[in-house]
Amino acid sequence: LSAAAGAGGGLVQPGGSLRLSCAASGITLDAYAIGWFRQAPGKEREGVSCTSSSDGTTFYADSVKGQFTISRDNADNTLYLQMNSLKPEDTAVYYCAAADVRSGWCRHRRTLSARNAVDYWGKGTQVTVSS
Numbered sequence: 001l002s003a004a005a006g007a008g009g010g011l012v013q014p015g016g017s018l019r020l021s022c023a024a025s026g027i028t029l030d031a032y033a034i035g036w037f038r039q040a041p042g043k044e045r046e047g048v049s050c051t052s053s054s055d056g057t058t059f060y061a062d063s064v065k066g067q068f069t070i071s072r073d074n075a076d077n078t079l080y081l082q083m084n085s086l087k088p089e090d091t092a093v094y095y096c097a098a099a100d101v102r103s104g105w106c107r108h109r110r111t112l113s114a115r116n117a118v119d120y121w122g123k124g125t126q127v128t129v130s131s
Contacts, residue, residue, distance in 0.1 A: 009094060009125030016086050016129070022079040022096030022122045030074045033099045033106035036081050037115065038092035039124075045095070047112035049081065054101040059109045064090075086129045096122035 008020040020036070035050030049070040051058040060068060069082040079096050098120040099105040105117035 007125060009127045011128045011130065012086055013131050014087055014129055017082070017084045018086065018127060020081040020083065020094055020096075020125060020127075024077045024079070024098070024120075027098060027120060029072060029077050029079055029098060031101075032119070033101050033103070034072065034079050035070060035097055035106065035112075036079075037095045037097055037113075037118075038090075038127075039095070040089075040092040043092075045113075045115055047114070048094070050097075050106035050112055052101055052106040055107050057106050059106060059112050061112060083127070086127075088129045091127060091129050093124040093126050095124045 008018060010018065012018055030053055033050055033052035036048040037045050038048050039045040047061060048064055049060045049068060051070050051072065058070060067085050071080045083090065097118040099117045100119055103117040105111055105114055111117065
């Protein structure tokens with residue numbers, strides 16, 4: 001099984017938007033809890049958002065609620081993260097992630113940053129928000 005590839009990062013001015021995508025191969029994303037983490041320089045990797053069809057849940061970190069939107073296209077086996085009103089503090093490497101639903105990663109908001117629950121990581125994509 002192979003991890004997913006992430007794309008869509010880049011340099012954007014404050015207030016701008018980016019859409020990250022993560023196309024999976026070897027796994028069917030709808031069978032997993034899936035989502036996004038990010039890691040800023042000198043900081044721990046933190047959970048940004050997750051969604052689970054099995055659990056019927058979608059969660060966002062407080063710092064991005066109302067700003068980011070997670071979605072999936074099951075036909076294309078692709079996960080997305082629409083990021084609007086970007087701020088310099090959103091600068092980080094963003095990683096898509098997939099976890100067995102039995103891990104409970106996306107069953108409660110308090111476990112959103114549980115990195116050890118993740119089974120598959122996508123390649124990170126750099127997002128830089130700067131004027």
